[in-house]
Amino acid sequence: MIPLTLADVIYWFNALFTAEGLAGVVFLCMMATVVAGAVFAVTSARLIRSVTGLALCFIGVAGIYYFLNSPFVALMEILIYVGAVCITISFAIMLAEPRQEDQGGRKNAMLWPMSAGAAVLLFWGLTMLAGKAQWPAIPTRINNGSLEDVGISLLTTYSMVFELISLVLLVAIIGSIVLARAGRSKT
């Protein structure tokens, strides 16, 4: 790998400028976006910066959904997470106005090495598990997973769940209004 000959350079150049090669480059960029955004969201000391990192991470996740043959879910990811959840979180940061100096980690100094160790252990274990497991081969598909098929099975097989989640969202809207209004009338 290290002593690159001219033939190697030409091989990589030709592999890069095909449709598959450029798709691979875009995939690597999306992975880098996810990793950078997630690290930024978790480690930055100010909350408004970590919301920005979260939005960046979700844009990368939307790109990964695009690679998984579901452009509809990718668009929904950008619409719901980047467009709604991140904006709501930044509104809450503006309303709750946390102190600027100590938004970082916890006061207990032992906690962050322990949680970092636990997270590294979890990541290592899950990665090893994913590498070792034997996944079954691709079975024959009963449809091709397009938006039309998603709509059909939302309104036939999953219609009960569809109704239930609208109920959940209604309860969430009313509950958040009640919770956020509760203290206002007293003072």
Place this chain on the structure above:
Amino acid sequence: MNLLNLYNFLEMYLVIGAFLFAIGFYGLLQRRSLVGMLIAAELILAGASVNFMAFNRFVAPDPTVGQIFTLFIMGIAAAEAAIALSIVIAVYRNYKSIDAEDLAELKG
């Protein structure tokens, strides 16, 4: 396994999902403010969604199931964010702080 066709392997997506889950777990334990913990919880949910979508693409006989599951995870996550943020605002009104360690009124 070439570097440029990593997107054709199920394991790569599982590694991304595991990374999002692990870093969200770290943030949930390590963050002090309630909003920071909520951001970490959103990362954990994103890791779960990536896993569902990867299995949907590579091993599922019906490729709509994973997409529908991911859409429902998005709905639940939006409801969770709305409720959690209104709790944060209610907590801020009573305690003038969104620090998780200040919420110790019931401590003996």
